[in-house]
Amino acid sequence: MVTIRQKLVSEAQAKKVTYGKINKRKKVVVHGTDNYRTGADADAHGRLQYNGNSRSASWHWTVDSKEAVQSFNHVWACWAAGTDKGNQEGIHVETCVNPDGDYKKTLQNAAALIAKILKDEKLTINDVVQHNYYSGKNCPREIRSGNIPWNEFLKMIQNAGSTQVPKPSTDNKRYRVLTGTFSTRQAVENVLDVLKHRFGWICYIEQDGKLWRVKTGTFVGMAAAQAGANKIRTAKLAQVTYVVGE
Ligand SMILES: [Zn+2]
Structure with a gap:
């Protein structure tokens, strides 16, 4: 939860320090104010803009x-x-670094605000x-120097809730998993047996010269195939696996 307050710059002033009402609103951009003076908080930056910032600069939000x-x-x-x-x-979104503020709390507030913006603007965490x-x-x-690293800040946004999950994968291609080779027919049949009866997969034995390997049925999407390959290795059924397109 973060307290939100509007102190909107007038239209006349806004026209002097922006490109006008043409924002495509595709990304949420995180800034630090770099203003380390005592009292350089959100209210101070909001007033600065409201009273007519003399610099050719403008931003939507300031958070402390x-x-x-x-x-x-x-x-x-x-x-x-x-x-x-x-x-x-x-x-x-400008994040304050004033010494009389609590920097961690500032980033928690910024995370909550950004979670809300993502929801309102139908954006995802990938757009931050x-x-x-x-x-x-x-x-x-501050974030770039590792004082609460970027990845942690992104997690804070996700934990602040109400963000939309990234769009699901649209990879509809089909893949199979191949195991490495086994030197005996018995060994490959043991693996086939586990994959068929314990995992419930459709699988085949393929001969490769004098060796054998298992080939699975198809998985839809690379992610599913890689998960299948991981499952085989985690169960120690094969040391090596390959994912191949159908
Ligand atoms: Zn910046």
């Missing part, structure tokens, strides 16, 4: 350890990414990027 302040509706293409692409497709993604800038600096 107490709240999230919104300065622009997401339709505005803010100037925050350092590239036109990032400015015209990003929803920009760093400012660095667009321009190479070292931003968000």
Whole structure:
């Protein structure tokens, strides 16, 4: 849970510091304010934008350890990414690093806010990027330096709930799993027996020169085939497995 407050910049001011209402809203872009002064919290950054930021810069949200302040509706293409692409497709979230705030709580709040934005905008966790993604800038600096690493922050967003799961795989190709070779007919039949009767799979024995191997029926999708191959190795039925297209 994060407290959300709007302090929206006026239309007239917004037109001076954005590309207008053309934001494609495809990504959520995470920033750090780099402002290490005491009191440089979400309210201060929200006021700065509301009162007419003298810099040619703008962003949608500022989050600290107490709240999230919104300065622009997401339709505005803010100037925050350092590239036109990032400015015209990003929803920009600044995370505060003020020393009088609680940095971990700030990131928890940012995670909760971003989870909400993903849901509202029908985006997924794969659409969350760093400012660095667009321009190479070292931003968000704290996260990039490992003070709560990026992967952990992404997990925090997922745990904040209400994010949509990534789209399921659309890999409909068929694959089979082959085991490595066995030197005796008896050995390969033992493996075949387990795969057929314990795993419930359709399987065949293939001769390979003087050796034998097991070939499975088809799996739909590479992920399913790899899981099947893992299952064979985990059960120590074969040391080596191969996934092949049908
Ligand atoms: Zn940034």
